[in-house]
Amino acid sequence: MEMKQRCWLVAEDPAAAEQLEAKIDSIGWKVRRLSPPLFSSRLEEDRECGVGLVLLDGMADARLAQLEAMLLESHCPWMVVAADDAVEDASRRQLVATLCHAVVAPTIDLAELDCLMRHALPLSLLRSGDSRPCHREAALSADMAEYEMVGTSPVMRSLFQVIRKVAAVEAPILIGGESGTGKELTAQAIHERSPRASSSFHAINCGALPDHLIQSELFGHEKGAFTGAVHRKIGRIEAADGGTLFLDEIGDLPLELQVNLLRFLETQSIQRVGGLEEIRVDVRIIAATHVDLEAAIEEGRFREDLYHRLNVLHVRVPALREHPDDIEVMARYFFDRFSGEKSARLKGFSREALVVMRQYAWPGNIRELINRIRRAMVMCEKRLIQPRDLGIERRKIVRHSMTLDQARERAEREALVAALERNESRVRPAARELGVSHVTIYRLMEKHDISHPGVEAEG
Numbered sequence: 001m002e003m004k005q006r007c008w009l010v011a012e013d014p015a016a017a018e019q020l021e022a023k024i025d026s027i028g029w030k031v032r033r034l035s036p037p038l039f040s041s042r043l044e045e046d047r048e049c050g051v052g053l054v055l056l057d058g059m060a061d062a063r064l065a066q067l068e069a070m071l072l073e074s075h076c077p078w079m080v081v082a083a084d085d086a087v088e089d090a091s092r093r094q095l096v097a098t099l100c101h102a103v104v105a106p107t108i109d110l111a112e113l114d115c116l117m118r119h120a121l122p123l124s125l126l127r128s129g130d131s132r133p134c135h136r137e138a139a140l141s142a143d144m145a146e147y148e149m150v151g152t153s154p155v156m157r158s159l160f161q162v163i164r165k166v167a168a169v170e171a172p173i174l175i176g177g178e179s180g181t182g183k184e185l186t187a188q189a190i191h192e193r194s195p196r197a198s199s200s201f202h203a204i205n206c207g208a209l210p211d212h213l214i215q216s217e218l219f220g221h222e223k224g225a226f227t228g229a230v231h232r233k234i235g236r237i238e239a240a241d242g243g244t245l246f247l248d249e250i251g252d253l254p255l256e257l258q259v260n261l262l263r264f265l266e267t268q269s270i271q272r273v274g275g276l277e278e279i280r281v282d283v284r285i286i287a288a289t290h291v292d293l294e295a296a297i298e299e300g301r302f303r304e305d306l307y308h309r310l311n312v313l314h315v316r317v318p319a320l321r322e323h324p325d326d327i328e329v330m331a332r333y334f335f336d337r338f339s340g341e342k343s344a345r346l347k348g349f350s351r352e353a354l355v356v357m358r359q360y361a362w363p364g365n366i367r368e369l370i371n372r373i374r375r376a377m378v379m380c381e382k383r384l385i386q387p388r389d390l391g392i393e394r395r396k397i398v399r400h401s402m403t404l405d406q407a408r409e410r411a412e413r414e415a416l417v418a419a420l421e422r423n424e425s426r427v428r429p430a431a432r433e434l435g436v437s438h439v440t441i442y443r444l445m446e447k448h449d450i451s452h453p454g455v456e457a458e459g
């Protein structure tokens with residue numbers, strides 16, 4: 001038997017409510033009636049209701065303040081059932097215009113009403129701080145809860161799949177991707193899924209430390225090893241014993257330290273600066289880079305042997321512009337996350353803001369998205385965030401717009417990822433679906449840097 005969808009029905013007049021309830025029930029909805037007094041806490045009585053109806057005809061003026069407070073707290077989209085003249089009064093008009101999703105006449109065709117209500121349902125999930133689009137599978141929401149990584153597009157789903165796979169093995173990992181795409185978050189997610197999860201995760205940014213400090217920071221030093229070394233210091237590698245060490249901006253590691261790191265990866269032991277003792281340390285290294293390390297090798301800035309040692313497993317984190325379908329979901333997620341900093345009046349994003357966010361190229365990726373949303377939440381003086389609050393002007397969008405070639409590349413990548421995902425990463429069925437040979441699929445996977453489910457082993 002099919003489960004009935006549930007909806008709220010708010011009405012002042014019990015007889016009118018009963019009549020409307022019978023009609024809505026006849027089109028397959030289970031009605032939860034709310035009769036005055038209307039307190040927001042009553043919305044807790046049934047969290048399954050995904051949409052609400054308000055019968056405005058016959059509602060007393062004195063009730064409007066209660067109704068407004070309740071609608072403000074509610075995550076549901078609300079529809080007003082009212083005759084034309086019921087919304088002529090200015091305060092009623094204001095309430096309906098700002099807090100309701102639709103206005104329908106009491107004489108509306110029931111099939112039409114059913115259709116409107118069903119279409120409004122997904123809004124309640126989007127607004128509830130639960131950034132899951134309602135029709136995604138449960139597995140996906142579990143992914144997000146696990147890593148606090150938001151994303152439901154094929155590329156992000158494929159990233160979640162890779163994270164799970166590489167977490168289970170012990171080898172070093174190299175994470176590639178532009179700045180602000182979520183490389184550190186990915187490393188953390190891998191750690192949390194790995195057998196080392198109960199031990200610590202240490203992160204160090206190789207680009208942020210002066211050259212003369214990095215060595216003792218990573219490997220530690222003995223007392224008296226150099227001027228100023230008044231105590232023995234345990235380095236980050238040793239401190240991470242049993243856990244995971246995340247080395248961000250690995251391309252910035254000075255060449256002489258690259259040798260030491262390589263030695264550690266080969267022997268699993270370190271020597272503190274000024275010490276002779278070989279200390280065995282059990283640490284999993286995850287490195288990340290936003291620069292092309294192969295180019296750095298060509299230029300003599302990065303050791304090829306270290307590159308192969310680190311790049312045993314490779315994970316690529318996509319740029320935000322490669323998964324524009326996630327932008328709205330992420331925007332709402334961050335809006336909810338920072339909602340403590342906003343004015344009570346601010347309710348969300350205008351349609352125009354959502355459109356420009358989708359078109360913008362996001363050179364700073366998710367970090368930029370977060371910063372622009374936080375700023376907009378402070379700057380916005382209206383109920384809904386506008387493009388100018390985000391500081392995204394049309395001009396910028398045009399400048400970053402794609403060429404036809406870029407658009408083709410993107411579409412090709414997206415089609416490939418989606419087909420592999422639909423076929424559980426099996427290449428031959430994906431090839432059949434896309435009407436190409438399996439050799440072409442392998443070529444395209446290499447071209448677009450898409451990991452094979454087995455995760456490519458190098459070095």
Ligand SMILES: Nc1ncnc2c1ncn2[C@@H]1O[C@H](COP(=O)(O)OP(=O)(O)OP(=O)(O)O)[C@@H](O)[C@H]1O
Pocket residue numbers: 148149150151177178179180181182183184185186248290366367370
């Ligand atoms: N999928 C995601 N869902 C939610 N938040 C995310 C996601 N990816 C990244 N973030 C957030 O975006 C910000 C930037 O992410 P992170 O620091 O992991 O990026 P990065 O690639 O390591 O950046 P950099 O290259 O500059 O070191 C962080 O606040 C992170 O929590």
